[in-house]
Amino acid sequence: MKNMSDEPRKFYITTPIYYVNDKPHIGSAYTTIAADVIARLHRQLGEDVFFLTGTAEHGDKIAGSADKAGKEVQKFVDEMSAKFSFAWDQLGIAPDDFIRTTEQRHVDAVVLFFKKLKESGKIYEGEYEGLYCVAHEAFIKESDLVNGLCPDHKTKPDKIKEKNWFFKLSDYQGVLIEKIENDELSIRPHERKNEILSFLKHGLEDISISRQKAKFAIPLPWDENQRIYVWMDELFNYCSAIGYGADQERFHKYWPADAQLMGKDIIKFHCVIWPALLLAIGEEIPKKIVAHGFFTVDGQKMSKTIGNVIDPNDWVAKYGADAVRYFLLREVPFGQDGDVSEEKLKLRYNGDLANGLGNLFSRVTNMIEKYLDGDIGDFIKSPKDLSAASDAFYNFDFSEGLVLIWKEIAWANQLIDRSKPWELVKTEPDKVKELLLNLSALLYDIAKKLAPIMPETAQRINQVLESGEVKKPEPLFAKID
RNA sequence: CGCGGGGUAGAGAAAUGGCAUCUCGCAAGGCUCAUAACCUUGAGAUUGUGGGUUCGAGUCCCACCCCCGCAACCA
Numbered sequence: 001m002k003n004m005s006d007e008p009r010k011f012y013i014t015t016p017i018y019y020v021n022d023k024p025h026i027g028s029a030y031t032t033i034a035a036d037v038i039a040r041l042h043r044q045l046g047e048d049v050f051f052l053t054g055t056a057e058h059g060d061k062i063a064g065s066a067d068k069a070g071k072e073v074q075k076f077v078d079e080m081s082a083k084f085s086f087a088w089d090q091l092g093i094a095p096d097d098f099i100r101t102t103e104q105r106h107v108d109a110v111v112l113f114f115k116k117l118k119e120s121g122k123i124y125e126g127e128y129e130g131l132y133c134v135a136h137e138a139f140i141k142e143s144d145l146v147n148g149l150c151p152d153h154k155t156k157p158d159k160i161k162e163k164n165w166f167f168k169l170s171d172y173q174g175v176l177i178e179k180i181e182n183d184e185l186s187i188r189p190h191e192r193k194n195e196i197l198s199f200l201k202h203g204l205e206d207i208s209i210s211r212q213k214a215k216f217a218i219p220l221p222w223d224e225n226q227r228i229y230v231w232m233d234e235l236f237n238y239c240s241a242i243g244y245g246a247d248q249e250r251f252h253k254y255w256p257a258d259a260q261l262m263g264k265d266i267i268k269f270h271c272v273i274w275p276a277l278l279l280a281i282g283e284e285i286p287k288k289i290v291a292h293g294f295f296t297v298d299g300q301k302m303s304k305t306i307g308n309v310i311d312p313n314d315w316v317a318k319y320g321a322d323a324v325r326y327f328l329l330r331e332v333p334f335g336q337d338g339d340v341s342e343e344k345l346k347l348r349y350n351g352d353l354a355n356g357l358g359n360l361f362s363r364v365t366n367m368i369e370k371y372l373d374g375d376i377g378d379f380i381k382s383p384k385d386l387s388a389a390s391d392a393f394y395n396f397d398f399s400e401g402l403v404l405i406w407k408e409i410a411w412a413n414q415l416i417d418r419s420k421p422w423e424l425v426k427t428e429p430d431k432v433k434e435l436l437l438n439l440s441a442l443l444y445d446i447a448k449k450l451a452p453i454m455p456e457t458a459q460r461i462n463q464v465l466e467s468g469e470v471k472k473p474e475p476l477f478a479k480i481d
Numbered sequence: 482c483g484c485g486g487g488g489u490a491g492a493g494a495a496a497u498g499g500c501a502u503c504u505c506g507c508a509a510g511g512c513u514c515a516u517a518a519c520c521u522u523g524a525g526a527u528u529g530u531g532g533g534u535u536c537g538a539g540u541c542c543c544a545c546c547c548c549c550g551c552a553a554c555c556a
Contacts, residue, residue: 019556056556128554164554195485195551202484208554229554268553293486294550301549333494337486337549344493347505355518363515370514399494403503417520422513475516 010050011042012254016262017054017099017237020080021061024087026328026340027263027295027302029312033325034292034334034398035261036093040452041393050254052241053088054099055081056234063216073216077102087312092321092455099241101233109240110233111221116281117209118222122171128164128208164208165226172276173204179285180271186288187271188396189335192264196271207273235274239283256284264291290396293337315345322454323349323477329398329453350479356409357446357457358476363416364439365464366472371425371432374469382445383438384408389449398453405446412439440465 015035018028032053039051057077066076081100088095099106117123177200179185180193187193210226211217217227236244238257243250260270267289275285297308315324327345330352332338368376386408392401416439421432444465451458457476464473 016556021556059556061556169553191486198484199552205553211554231554231556234556264550266556268551269556273553296549331493339493344505350516351505354516359516359518361515363519365515367514403494406504413515413519414521416514417512420512420514425514472515477516479516479518 008046008048010254010258011039011047012050012242012257013039013042013052013259014238014257014261015053016266017056017101017234018084019056019059019062020077020084021059021065023080024084024312025302026310026312026315028084029087029091029324030295030328031261031263031292032088032093032095033091033328034396035259036088036091036095037325037329037393037398037452038259038261038396039095040455041390044452049096050242051095052097052099052238053084053093053095054097054237054241055084055101056230056237057081057100057102058217058233059230060213060215074102090313090316090321091324097241099237101237105246106233106237106240107218108246109244110218110228110236112245113236113239113281114221114228114232117167117277120280120282122168122280123165123209124168126164126166126206126208128162129159162212163226164212165210165220165223166206167209167277167280169207169273169276170204172272172279173200175279176200176272176275179275185271185275185285187267188288188290192267192271192289192291192335196267199268200272204272231269231273232277235269235277238286257286257288259288259290260286261290261292264293267291292334293332295332296337296339298339298341298343310340310342315342319345319349319480320456320477322457323353325453326353326402330402331399333399334396346480349477352406353477354475354479356406360409360412361443361461361464361476362472364412364436364443365470367421367432368436368440368470369472371421371429372436372470374471376437376440376465376470379444379465380437380441382441384411384442384445386445386449393449393452401449402453405449408442408446412442415439440470 013035015028015031018024035051035053039049043049055077057080062077063073066073069076071079077100085098101107176185177197180187180197180200187196209229209232210220210223211229212226214227214229217230218233220226220228238260239251239255242254244255245251262270270286270289278285295302297310300308302309312324319327324345327348328340330348331340331344368374386405389401389404392398392404415435419431419435421435424435425432443461447458447461447465460473460476464470
């Protein structure tokens with residue numbers, strides 16, 4: 001019954017590429033975990049999934065940081081990028097590719113992208129005028145000035161004019177509004193769609209896409225005095241990674257992206273500038289942009305100056321990857337802002353994971369070992385239908401799906417207490433067997449539904465239940481004080 | 482009048498205009514298969530403020546107060 005139309009559906013999902021000026025923190029981990037979960041879910045559904053993440057490595061800030069660290073730029077970005085892939089690996093995140101903007105394959109694709117842009121007639125040479133703070137080595141906004149001086153350096157900025165290349169973003173207002181309104185470009189959650197639409201309706205200004213003063217960036221192919229503005233370079237990673245220009249067959253197999261995940265701070269770049277650039281070079285626009293909220297830590301904004309930035313590696317080392325994945329997706333409804341802390345992680349870990357899922361698994365496997373000699377035979381149908389949980393995950397409603405699964409864990413605990421198998425085993429062992437077979441089937445189903453979020457835990461549950469001779473294992477989650 | 486989101490027990494969340502629900506925490510009781518785990522019951526909310534519509538408002542309308550993002554060359 002196989003024919004061409006039976007080929008699995010492709011599913012291309014991306015995270016932003018992270019700026020290597022900083023170490024991975026809990027926010028970038030959140031985006032990447034969510035993308036990994038969606039990728040695993042779609043793989044479970046038999047789709048041909050491509051999951052991309054990576055690092056953004058160009059920019060003066062990077063060059064400056066490398067300088068400060070006394071390192072050669074390329075060596076510096078190599079080290080920083082490795083920190084990201086290490087952190088993701090520790091979190092059980094398994095991308096299909098990890099793109100770095102300093103890789104030749106990316107640089108080549110960006111150069112081609114800019115040549116196409118130039119051919120499109122949508123770019124022109126213009127002048128950018130602004131206030132330049134020499135100490136900052138950057139333009140600063142007039143609204144940031146205090147008494148006409150740079151607030152950080154107390155110096156008067158120079159008013160300078162710089163020749164730049166501009167992109168006619170303003171040409172795309174109408175078409176973008178149309179495509180977003182009819183969900184050809186779907187923006188989630190709904191509030192973000194409204195935000196972008198109202199932004200678009202206020203009108204668009206052209207944007208400069210090159211820089212004269214930039215040091216560590218890709219040179220503009222037709223003007224050696226200018227370098228490509230890093231945002232333009234970075235956005236194109238989504239195309240360069242899947243072979244734009246180098247392997248067109250592969251590129252067209254995966255493009256357009258089915259879902260692009262990110263924090264709410266960068267949706268304007270992705271919902272406005274990015275699709276406009278793609279339209280200019282005649283490529284399709286992404287199907288869906290999904291924005292999530294921001295974390296506060298103990299009610300405070302996460303910041304380096306406050307010193308409350310959470311390194312995901314610390315949490316993983318103490319609680320394990322699955323617990324961190326569970327916590328972040330369970331604690332805050334996806335899309336909204338939320339507060340996290342180790343205190344809250346510990347509550348979820350001990351309450352939901354150790355006392356909830358872990359303890360249920362212990363009591364069930366222990367009774368199977370004791371009362372059934374470890375024999376559960378073939379799996380029967382689960383007494384509960386958990387498809388609503390998978391549906392919720394599919395729609396990025398991670399916390400809701402997890403709530404549904406944990407409702408069934410509570411139901412199972414109640415059922416055991418009401419049935420009193422420890423008494424029943426003396427009089428009606430058949431009923432105990434029926435009870436335990438049902439509970440095994442439920443746990444097996446829970447493991448399956450949970451696998452995208454907690455792959456390691458799901459595997460541990462499966463190993464025990466599929467072993468043929470069930471024995472009570474080590475706790476899934478040892479309590480932590 | 483810049484744009485958007487939000488304000489519901491101590492904390493966090495949920496509620497097609499129809500008995501305000503759930504989780505954590507707190508209090509009391511029960512159980513012994515289980516990780517001092519699990520189960521039952523209880524206390525705890527004039528749903529930010531003031532008005533309006535309605536038989537009936539957390540929900541719809543108006544005004545106000547407060548919190549959080551964004552405001553494009555900062556990733």
